[in-house]
Amino acid sequence: MKYLKQTLIILTISFIGELLKSIIPFPVPASIYGMVIMFLCLMTGILKLNQVKDASKFLIEIMPVMFIPAGVGLITSWGALQSMLVPVCIVTVVANITVMLATGHVSQWIIKRERKKKDE
Amino acid sequence: MNKIFQDSTFLGVAISLLTYGFGSFLKKKTKLGIFNPLLISIIITIIIISVGKVDYDVYNESAKLLGWFLTPATVCLAVPLYEQWELLKKNYKAVVAGLVTGTVTSMLTVFVLCLICGVDHKGYVTLLPKSITTAIGMGVSEELGGYVTITVAVIIITGVLGNILGEFICKVFKINEPISKGLAMGASSHAIGTAKAMEMGDVEGAMSSLAIAVSGLLTVVLASIFANFI
Secondary structure, three states: OHHHHHHHHHHHHHHHHHHHHHHOOOOOOHHHHHHHHHHHHHHHOOOOHHHOHHHHHHHHHOHHHHHHHHHHOHHHHHHHHHOOHHHHHHHHHHHHHHHHHHHHHHHHHHHHHHHHHHHO | OHHHHHHOOOHHHHHHHHHHHHHHHHHHHHOOOOOOHHHHHHHHHHHHHHHOOOOHHHHHHHHHHHHHOHHHHHHHOHHHHHHOHHHHHHOHHHHHHHHHHHHHHHHHHHHHHHHHHOOOHHHHHHHOOOOOOHHHHHHHHHHHOOOHHHHHHHHHHHHHHHHHHHHHHHHHOOOOOHHHHHHHHHHHHHHHHHHHHHHHOHHHHHHHHHHHHHHHHHHHHHHHHHHHHO
């Protein structure tokens, strides 16, 4: 029963996310609206953590497998991809690394600086 | 084999999970990052359906249940975010600065590389939203007039690559604060990277979830500006 109730709450929020998506004309997916709603519900106390925690934990844990069908779908876009294969490969690999470095090091630099300030 | 797939409701899911399980087993035995369960599963499943001459649509019909869970699972990412809220508040400067820099870097890198490779406008805007979550990225690409199918493919490749390389890159380039590791994973490789960040730790997972939403939304705004450059 516990899982059923928790899943019901999660699906209801997903549905509200879908509703918002159909009303608001931005290219933002239902899942992001839902994530914000879930977060606000938890912050305001409308939902208690233990009302969604177990089912959430399970869904997050199995998240990688949800990408398998989309990943296999690469075979259908293979034809289109072939025409710009070289730039795609370069951009994908290089940007992956530059973004990780920029995000990681800028945030890390600030964290360390603030920590130092506190120590002084 | 196409017929077997067509008649079955569960075969697609079963094969996807089985190959994923096999990937996990390989990873556990060899402890090599390249045996990423998601990558192994995608490759073996592609081989199986190509060899068996199964249409992707037929496979997807019996496997799409897995993708169905994506929206609720993404909604659930708010839970670890809530649990780490205090930590986030305390480090909000680092979080905001990291994500803004990351998003701008993503687009700058795409811009510079496209300029060097001589990619035209349409190809350029196709690649601009490559680091963000599929659903937002598709919308951005469509809005700017890119090839949406290629955008989706590149987003998935980016995610899988981040999922495989993320831990290694963090280690080599000395990104060792859990907060920074999480932000880096989410900003560079969205939900597929976040799946990995969740395995790295609670803080990493929460920060990565936050990065998906923030970088995604920032990209919606910034991509429309960057689109004018090529």
